[in-house]
Amino acid sequence: EDQVTQSPEALRLQEGESSSLNCSYTVSGLRGLFWYRQDPGKGPEFLFTLYSAGEEKEKERLKATLTKKESFLHITAPKPEDSATYLCAVLRRNTDKLIFGTGTRLQVFP
């Protein structure tokens, strides 16, 4: 069965303290892995799409990487405005549905 597991569930960082979020997945025939940011009471906001192992994408303080079993979202020198829940989702071949993890709730303190 397709599964997405994110860790940790919650992460508290001091401003400037870099860290990584993990997304482990089990899916037969990965078509893509997606990272979204979700603020409280809002919809998921697209960040990155990764298609194959070894691929990396970067945007401001965020960098996403992909292996055959997991993806990491690295946050470099975070700021309080990076506080949000970060969601990982996978798309399997021959299907339209994204399968989401439960997310990592990130809090960055000044």
Next chain:
Amino acid sequence: EPEVTQTPSHQVTQMGQEVILRCVPISNHLYFYWYRQILGQKVEFLVSFYNNEISEKSEIFDDQFSVERPDGSNFTLKIRSTKLEDSAMYFCASSLATDTQYFGPGTRLTVL
């Protein structure tokens, strides 16, 4: 930057009533989706829609649910007879191809 919009932002209804949630997908997108998120839980797929028909649906999407694209811009989700357990955030999403999906801000549905 184009975005998905949804109305209303919050809908309160009585159990057994019908509700229609509305979405305007990104204008050149061809694939449309509904997801829901019960408070504190994962985002869950409900249905996908392409070329004026349902392309895939989950086991949650039973006969009480229906989707429609009544014109060239709107995409709706109807729940015929709401239940308490339908209370959730409902998100519309759209994509140009079967790839990156862009989500709207959501409609919070509260069933009393």
